[in-house]
Amino acid sequence: MAPAAATDEEKAKKAAEKARRKAEFEAKRAKEGNPPKKKQLSKAERRELQEKQRADKEAKKNPKPKADKPPPPPVERPTTILGHLTKATSSTPPADGVPASIVELGQKYAAGEFDGSNDRCRSLLDAVRTSIKDYAPPPDAAAARDLDVKLKSWASYLEKCREPTASTLAALKRLRLVASTLPPDISPSEAQAAVETCCDRFREERVELAVREIGRRGAQKIRDGDVVVAYGYADAVEALFSEAVGRNFEVVVVDSAPAFAGRRLLNALYAKRVRTTYVRLTAAAPEIERATLVVLGADAVFSNGSILARSGAFAVAALAQRRHVPVLVTCEAYKCHDRVRLDAADANELFEFPSSDDTPPLTHLTYDVTPASYVSAVATEHGLLPPSAVAALIRELAEKETA
């Protein structure tokens, strides 16, 4: 802030100072001589000067290029295309409130036991049957309601251990339906008996009887002189060949890593003295070309007629189709699943080969999906169906369930 009033004395002092500075400056200028006038530049020279100034301005604007960074080190990323799939063997989840036999079963599932669909279902029914013996509802809950809740918790525990198959889903669905339709005032012992009966009936009717019946019907399709190709192992396929023993036919068992399930079928056929050849999938093409019938097992059949089976089944079906060899797929009706599957990538089980530091990690898709157009007929215990009729069968069975 400027002083409010400057005294006369100060004013005079300032003026004197100013005059002195001016005199000094003028003297200096006179000494140096007047600075030369600005040179009159020509148009071209002016232009040149202008360009130079512009370039300097640009250079000032653009930041200096930084020194090159070294390239980032390659990051180890797992293949993401199968990233949504779970591995077959994983650590078992904590078990609280789940009975010991279910926990034990879950551990076995996680360890890779009971690999086949029917075996998975049988073991499940056994475990449920054992667990239900010790079943006691809490004192304040009705048996029927509590039972359904328990079954659901056991089911979800097992699902955490290993991806469920269509067979286990069907068994649990049936058990839960029975549990939920029990009269509300039923006693615990009656409820136990109902569940036990359900397990026994399901196993006897939907699994064992179905396998025998499919074997019987399927065997009618084997003619004298047939060369029948089978892939892997299925209970119904073994039953089919057992029924046909005595006729003049030959079997080619096609097998593949990692499970080598075909060896089980090979041993069964050998014991029955059926003429059998054993080949790996990689060498199967010439055998399939001379075949007259291909028989495949299935882990599930879907509404659109496509088949879920072990990896390699699709390849066998495709090779068969090239030569118009009929493909018969055996599938118990309880594995007919009300879904539409188009390919194997959206949901599957990953199998990891044991690896070491020297070998790269190898994974393998456990299942593949064979489209309906590659399948000539589906053999169920209700008869032979074209793949297009599977949806109708599913609907019919569902109506019977709720009836």
Place this chain on the structure above:
Amino acid sequence: MAPPACASGDVEACFQRSLADGTRAAPVAAIEALLGVIERSGAQTMHGLQDELCEGRKALVEFCEQRPACLGGRTELGVSSGCELFLRHVTRTFLEFGDFSECRDEILRRGRAFAAHATNARDDIAGHASSFLRDGSRVLVHGRSRVVQATLKAAAKSGVSLEAVVVNGADDCGACVAQELREEGITTRIIADAAVAREMEVIDVVLVGAEAVAENGGVVNKVGTLTVACCARAMRRPLYVAAESYKFARAFPLGQRDLPNADVDYTPPDFIELLFTDLGVLTPAAVSYCRSGCTSGVRFVSYLQICPW
């Protein structure tokens, strides 16, 4: 036409009498013969009656396997599936009625109604097929199906001008068929079976009958049908099958290997465009729905009322 009296004589004689006038289809005649068995039967229980009917069916099928002249060159497949259908119907009626004599009367009543309906089946089929036979189209015909002949005759009567091209094989049956079509005023040409592929370029529609319709919608018919079907598929011409619903057999051939004899061949469902039946116009896939509908009593039939225009 009233069914001939089958009160006396054995089942084969009854069967032959029914076929004498040449208009009845063999499966219908077989069912009438089995009705005669029921009328003559002295059984007092359902089980006894069922046994007699099974015996009758067996006798008829064995008779037909010897290829008697009354069948006109056809095989026993139609008779076998017709009898099986009737027997299944009888069993279902048994479950509905408790009293034996009531049940027996009901079976006779239904059986006669079925036989009467069956004679109208050809007219129903002709009606369904008529929308697919356009004016001026050339129709390739193979075999001597009376259903096909009835269809073409009905179309001609309704004013559609057709040209029929009849395939003639070694047994010369094409000549008989051509003769009958000409009598109805249909322009007819005969070609040799070897010339089917050459002819297919100018054909609009292929129409055949069936001895039996398989569970997957494929058909078993006179040998040569598959040849015609392959040519039709290669040249992208529709193949239509005209067959009554009592020919739907409980058979699922996986190929030619599953056929009983060499006089017939099996045409898979992907060669067939549509089937004209008394139940309606069906796609081959709908045939398996029909079958499950018939056995469980629930109708899944997906009718396909297609407009060809």
